Amino acid sequence: MYCPFCNSTQVAVVNSRATKKDSQIWRRRKCLICNEVFTTYEKIDLSHLIIIKKSGRKERFIRAKLYAGIYGSTIDKKNADKGEMSELAEEVTNKVEQDIVALKRKKIQSVEITEMVLKILGKRAPDALLRFLAYREGENKKRLGNLLDKYF
Numbered sequence: 144m145y146c147p148f149c150n151s152t153q154v155a156v157v158n159s160r161a162t163k164k165d166s167q168i169w170r171r172r173k174c175l176i177c178n179e180v181f182t183t184y185e186k187i188d189l190s191h192l193i194i195i196k197k198s199g200r201k202e203r204f205i206r207a208k209l210y211a212g213i214y215g216s217t218i219d220k221k222n223a224d225k226g227e228m229s230e231l232a233e234e235v236t237n238k239v240e241q242d243i244v245a246l247k248r249k250k251i252q253s254v255e256i257t258e259m260v261l262k263i264l265g266k267r268a269p270d271a272l273l274r275f276l277a278y279r280e281g282e283n284k285k286r287l288g289n290l291l292d293k294y295f
């Protein structure tokens with residue numbers, strides 16, 4: 144770590160925490176040479192993670208794909224998204240990433256990720272959870288009914 148002001152490498156961490164909605168570590172650093180204070184963010188990297196699909200097919204974890212899946216299946220088609228749905232999808236994606244990191248595993252089943260999404264949506268946005276379940280289950284009303292029993 145270099146000080147952005149004087150390029151010295153003598154930098155100390157003076158404060159550190161996980162940001163509230165983000166899967167990021169926030170650190171306040173202080174240069175010991177010029178005494179300037181600056182902030183750094185460290186993002187979670189899950190590029191090593193392997194997802195095992197229901198079909199048994201394996202693929203690498205791609206954050207954008209998870210986000211798009213959550214956004215696409217929770218968006219309220221009757222009402223235009225004024226930004227709150229993309230914010231929700233971002234928040235849920237971050238929380239899922241944190242939960243995956245906490246598992247300390249190299250592989251995860253796609254259904255486990257779906258369960259995480261359901262759990263987070265259930266707490267955070269029941270309306271969006273309903274749309275997510277309906278989207279996932281499509282015409283399969285019976286199974287949708289069972290899932291709703293489980294989450295409400």
Ligand SMILES: [Zn+2]
Binds near residue numbers: 147150174175176178
């Ligand atoms: Zn400095």
